[in-house]
Amino acid sequence: MKKYLVIGNPIEHSLSPILHNYWIKENEINAIYEKKKLEEHEFDDLILNIKNKKIDGINITVPFKKKIIPYLDKLSDEASKTQSVNTVYLDKGKIIGHNTDIIGFEIGLKKTNHNIKDKKILILGAGGVVSSIIYAVKKMKASEIIVSNRTQSKAENLKKIFSDLKIAKWGEVPDFDVVVNATSIGLNVKDIIDLDFSKIGKNKLFFDVIYNPKETNFLKIGKKLGNITENGKLMFIYQASAAFEIWHGVKPKINDDIIKLLDL
Numbered sequence: 001m002k003k004y005l006v007i008g009n010p011i012e013h014s015l016s017p018i019l020h021n022y023w024i025k026e027n028e029i030n031a032i033y034e035k036k037k038l039e040e041h042e043f044d045d046l047i048l049n050i051k052n053k054k055i056d057g058i059n060i061t062v063p064f065k066k067k068i069i070p071y072l073d074k075l076s077d078e079a080s081k082t083q084s085v086n087t088v089y090l091d092k093g094k095i096i097g098h099n100t101d102i103i104g105f106e107i108g109l110k111k112t113n114h115n116i117k118d119k120k121i122l123i124l125g126a127g128g129v130v131s132s133i134i135y136a137v138k139k140m141k142a143s144e145i146i147v148s149n150r151t152q153s154k155a156e157n158l159k160k161i162f163s164d165l166k167i168a169k170w171g172e173v174p175d176f177d178v179v180v181n182a183t184s185i186g187l188n189v190k191d192i193i194d195l196d197f198s199k200i201g202k203n204k205l206f207f208d209v210i211y212n213p214k215e216t217n218f219l220k221i222g223k224k225l226g227n228i229t230e231n232g233k234l235m236f237i238y239q240a241s242a243a244f245e246i247w248h249g250v251k252p253k254i255n256d257d258i259i260k261l262l263d264l
């Protein structure tokens with residue numbers, strides 16, 4: 001039986017096993033997908049297990065998407081350009097790191113029917129997933145990308161990868177067409193982003209990377225002010241689907257049952 005893992009710390013919240021095991025069963029694949037809380041000092045063992053084919057693939061989540069890189073043999077173009085890996089597999093004896101968050105965000109956003117070509121994008125946060133979001137919106141030809149993060153130096157660091165990035169001070173809300181919450185604010189239902197969106201007008205897109213809870217206060221506020229809102233569920237499903245396809249060579253079905261499966 002093949003074995004797959006999602007690793008992170010914390011990891012309890014991860015819904016990846018539910019999704020992957022559903023698709024594994026549906027496609028009659030002899031495999032299992034589990035979650036595992038890991039410490040960085042356990043990476044060497046983990047990699048050895050992939051080389052020995054005891055583990056056939058891993059997904060990586062917070063806080064390891066960058067930290068895993070030195071342990072890998074090769075990065076895909078997307079993983080290398082974002083310095084972020086969420087999917088690992090063995091290919092001809094080499095351990096490959098890939099990034100499916102980009103395609104997840106791209107499809108998740110496209111499903112909202114928002115065309116972001118020539119649009120201004122404001123990204124809140126500068127954590128693990130932000131380089132993938134920047135990469136995706138650049139690919140979709142956004143005209144301007146502004147990042148705002150509480151710790152400004154982390155936003156400035158992203159300019160090393162994306163030199164044309166603009167930075168806004170945390171607390172300022174510059175004009176935008178699409179705002180993406182990529183902070184962890186909202187994971188707890190009571191969390192509130194301390195930003196004033198009341199002057200930005202209506203009909204913008206508020207996109208939250210968080211999908212559990214379904215509607216964060218960020219989305220609630222966006223909606224109340226007359227904007228369109230979307231949570232991160234489709235992004236999550238499509239990043240998982242891209243990883244599944246890499247590992248199993250099958251494109252898994254995405255339908256209402258899948259979407260309901262993740263309703264908590």
Ligand code: ATR
Binds near residue numbers: 124126149182
């Ligand atoms: P990491 O930063 O380890 O990659 P993450 O979950 O990917 O972890 O990122 C958390 C993001 O949420 C960061 O951008 C963080 O801002 P800092 O870089 O200043 O820590 C942001 N964040 C978390 N709590 C926040 C809060 N109360 N106010 C503003 N930003 C917050």
